[in-house]
Amino acid sequence: MQLAQRVKSLTPSTTLAITAKAKALKAEGHDVIGLGAGEPDFNTPSYILDAAKRAMDEGKTKYTPAGGIPELKNSITAKLERDQGLTYTNEQIIVTTGAKHALYTLFQVMLDEGDEVIVPAPYWVSYPEQIKLAQGKPVFVSAEESNDFKITPDQLRQAITSNTKAVIINSPSNPTGMMYSKEELKALGDVCIEHDVMIVSDEIYEKLIYTDEDHVSIAQISDELYNHTVIINGVSKSHSMTGWRIGFAAGPKAVIKAMSNMASHSTSNPTSIAQYAALAAYTGSEEKVTEMKEAFKERLDVLHQRLIDIPGIECAKPSGAFYLFPNVKKAVESGGFEDVDSWVKALLDEEKVALVPGSGFGSPENVRLSYATSLEQLEKAADRIKRFVENHQS
Numbered sequence: 001m002q003l004a005q006r007v008k009s010l011t012p013s014t015t016l017a018i019t020a021k022a023k024a025l026k027a028e029g030h031d032v033i034g035l036g037a038g039e040p041d042f043n044t045p046s047y048i049l050d051a052a053k054r055a056m057d058e059g060k061t062k063y064t065p066a067g068g069i070p071e072l073k074n075s076i077t078a079k080l081e082r083d084q085g086l087t088y089t090n091e092q093i094i095v096t097t098g099a100k101h102a103l104y105t106l107f108q109v110m111l112d113e114g115d116e117v118i119v120p121a122p123y124w125v126s127y128p129e130q131i132k133l134a135q136g137k138p139v140f141v142s143a144e145e146s147n148d149f150k151i152t153p154d155q156l157r158q159a160i161t162s163n164t165k166a167v168i169i170n171s172p173s174n175p176t177g178m179m180y181s182k183e184e185l186k187a188l189g190d191v192c193i194e195h196d197v198m199i200v201s202d203e204i205y206e207k208l209i210y211t212d213e214d215h216v217s218i219a220q221i222s223d224e225l226y227n228h229t230v231i232i233n234g235v236s237k238s239h240s241m242t243g244w245r246i247g248f249a250a251g252p253k254a255v256i257k258a259m260s261n262m263a264s265h266s267t268s269n270p271t272s273i274a275q276y277a278a279l280a281a282y283t284g285s286e287e288k289v290t291e292m293k294e295a296f297k298e299r300l301d302v303l304h305q306r307l308i309d310i311p312g313i314e315c316a317k318p319s320g321a322f323y324l325f326p327n328v329k330k331a332v333e334s335g336g337f338e339d340v341d342s343w344v345k346a347l348l349d350e351e352k353v354a355l356v357p358g359s360g361f362g363s364p365e366n367v368r369l370s371y372a373t374s375l376e377q378l379e380k381a382a383d384r385i386k387r388f389v390e391n392h393q394s
């Protein structure tokens with residue numbers, strides 16, 4: 001059978017590919033340190049597990065409304081009011097099967113063939129593929145390392161054409177961990193308003209910020225920006241709930257209604273039990289979220305210092321998420337490797353440390369390390385990377 005044209009150009013997720021290879025080596029008995037994972041290593045907090053168990057015992061195991069149960073939508077609107085000072089009604093919220101499916105559905109309802117979406121590069125791997133699946137065209141704008149991997153208003157303006165529908169803002173970012181300030185967001189937002197471009201604001205790492213800066217949603221800045229923004233968020237990273245698959249989108253009523261219609265014909269609803277678990281997450285204490293954040297901060301401080309001490313590795317310190325995105329160009333060149341991909345492959349083969357090459361994120365001089373693993377493992381990984389770089393000094 002001939003597969004449909006639309007899937008032929010799909011690039012499999014590089015993150016998942018490296019994680020699979022590391023797992024296979026582990027299964028063969030190798031002592032592999034996986035720094036590829038895009039998920040927190042903590043268990044889901046027990047009060048959330050209890051809520052899920054209760055939901056099962058109470059028979060909450062049936063279809064729910066396509067866009068999510070009203071109680072969960074209420075808790076999301078309360079969260080947005082509490083954390084961002086933003087007011088939404090339940091008709092402006094859709095609960096989805098992870099933030100990923102919120103984005104997927106959003107692009108499906110937003111894009112016609114040839115519509116362009118501006119994607120700052122480096123980018124999270126699924127954005128371009130999801131845009132293409134909706135027959136849209138990703139337009140990459142290079143977020144320069146020298147500008148902390150952030151795009152400028154001029155760059156944004158230059159990338160806008162009559163076909164531009166939206167721009168993606170992912171702050172804090174996967175893979176760079178960088179975060180836009182309120183002033184930077186306002187300047188980008190002004191360009192969007194001027195050209196009537198929608199903003200897809202992916203705020204999934206909102207709770208994982210390690211500086212004194214507050215997270216700002218671009219929708220907070222003005223009523224006009226509120227009306228031009230669809231916020232994407234969820235419990236996966238904040239509450240260590242990646243496997244539960246609960247995310248949400250918040251935005252203009254018409255967009256959310258179209259997304260709910262699509263969900264009714266695709267997922268029917270996000271898993272009922274997981275919705276009750278997410279309800280507990282959004283209504284419960286944030287003590288555990290803070291504990292996880294503190295552990296991440298300690299790891300960031302240690303791993304960042306260890307990395308920048310290695311000759312040939314340069315790395316700006318990120319503000320949030322749980323990734324470091326160092327530039328390894330010099331180490332690759334002085335080691336005589338053809339490119340970063342072959343450097344990463346050799347590192348896995350020789351030292352059994354799994355990183356993700358930056359090429360998959362649109363940044364071929366960098367690698368992504370996730371510090372969602374124990375401090376002990378991170379220290380060991382840093383030792384091995386150092387030894388690898390030293391062994392390959394030409």
Ligand SMILES: Cc1ncc(COP(=O)(O)O)c(C=O)c1O
Nearest residue numbers: 038098099100124174234236247
């Ligand atoms: C930037 C970004 N957006 C969205 C997602 C998807 O989150 P979820 O697991 O809730 O689908 C991820 C997950 O890695 C991410 O890094």
